[in-house]
Amino acid sequence: MPNTKISAKELIIAKALEMYNNCGVEYVGVRELAKELGIKGGNITYYFPTKNDLLREISNRVTESNAEILGKSKIPGLYGFLEMNRLLYFNQYKYRSYFISLPLWLQQDVEFAQTYQAMQVSRRVTFTQELKTLATGGYLLAISDEDLAPLLAALSITNRLWISEATLDGLIADEKLVVNTYLGRLAGLLNFIASEKGKADIRKFLKELK
Structure with a gap:
């Protein structure tokens, strides 16, 4: 019985994500999801009483999979930084409907908005350290803390939107x-502050994207 319940739950999540990506989160409710799965709505609300509960589960999976990527051993330099972002971008694409609907959801769900903002603070700390390490390693030009803030904001906007x-x-x-298109734009943004050593890493990365 437990295995059956886990299987049913995973099936619901997978189908919901597929439908959200194809149709948009706002246009897929319990009724549409149940019809597509060939089950009763109650089978869905057993696991996810509300649509927000289902969306929170998807959000948790985005966070966990991103954390797994960020926690992996990285190749040094800007090449490694861009490669990490390549993995993050493909992961984001898998959950693309979540990111498209995120601004509206943040407005509607105060509790989720607070959790999300806390997560962004943690993410900003991680990326700040990444950039400082790249500067120390000679891949980026020397960056003051004052100049680092707008750079982080630009990277954040690029990565989230x-x-x-x-x-x-x-x-x-x-x-x-x-x-590949948006990784190229991210690489172009980094190229403005890259040293010659860093630019060599960027060229290597972009060459492998083709």
Whole structure:
């Protein structure tokens, strides 16, 4: 029985994510999800009493999978930083409907908004340390704490909103194309503050994207 319940729960999550990605979170409710799965709505609300409960589960999986990527041993330098972001971008693409609907959800769910903001603070600390390490290693030009703040803001905007921009640009249907396109833009942003050593890493990374 426990295995059956876990299997059913995973099936619901997988189908919900598929439908959210194809149709949009706002246009898929319990009724539509149950019809697609060929089950009763009660089978879904048993695991997820509300749609927000289902969305929180998806959010937890985004956070956990991102943390796993960030926790892996990284290749040194800007090449390694960009490679880490490549893995993050592909993971974001898997959960793209979540990121597209995120601004509206943050407005509607105060509890989730507080959790999300705390997570962003933690993420900012991680990326601050990454950039300082790159500067110390000679891959980035020397950056003052004052100059670091707008750079972090630009990276944050790029990393959080690229999926929404890609949707508006009509690129979102092609996973590899869209990820490579926006990784290229991220690399271009970093190129402005990269040393010659760092620029060599960027060129190597971009060459492998082709």
